[in-house]
Amino acid sequence: xxxxxxxxxxxxxxxxxxxxxxxxxxxxxxxxxxxxxxxxxxxxxxxxxxxxxxxxxxxxxxxxxxxxxxxxxxxxxxxxxxxxxxxxxxxxxxxxxxxxxxxxxxxxxxxxxxxxxxxxxxxxxxxxxxxxxxxxxxxxxxxxxxxxxxxxx
Numbered sequence: 577x578x579x580x581x582x583x584x585x586x587x588x589x590x591x592x593x594x595x596x597x598x599x600x601x602x603x604x605x606x607x608x609x610x611x612x613x614x615x616x617x618x619x620x621x622x623x624x625x626x627x628x629x630x631x632x633x634x635x636x637x638x639x640x641x642x643x644x645x646x647x648x649x650x651x652x653x654x655x656x657x658x659x660x661x662x663x664x665x666x667x668x669x670x671x672x673x674x675x676x677x678x679x680x681x682x683x684x685x686x687x688x689x690x691x692x693x694x695x696x697x698x699x700x701x702x703x704x705x706x707x708x709x710x711x712x713x714x715x716x717x718x719x720x721x722x723x724x725x726x727x728x729x
Contacts, residue, residue: 616685616696620661620724625661629682673709683721684699685725701715701717
């Protein structure tokens with residue numbers, strides 16, 4: 577099963593826009609932010625990663641536009657949002673195996689949008705899980721979330 581997931585992820589990397597990162601998974605599509613956000617929200621919850629907090633970061637930053645002047649939104653993003661997600665089953669497994677690793681839970685999925693392109697960003701869990709008793713669980717969590725993102729994009 578692990579080999580299949582790795583092959584799916586490698587194919588996904590070939591399709592994604594942007595640079596690969598050992599720490600941040602990134603995938604972009606020429607789709608509206610609202611469409612991606614709603615589909616991602618539903619798909620995460622269908623996979624039992626519940627959205628426990630939503631932040632409209634772009635809207636919050638815009639309240640400071642006048643004060644920050646030319647430093648405000650230099651990259652001209654039209655929308656910036658994030659979801660804080662958690663799966664109670666995995667959180668319990670992590671606590672059972674390596675309580676310190678609960679620091680990665682809940683997790684954040686961020687979305688940025690500019691000129692018709694939405695990008696989803698997710699911090700990988702495996703770089704900090706190496707050698708942890710919870711490494712296999714965190715690998716499964718990471719790959720499940722990445723699979724959900726790929727399915728939406």
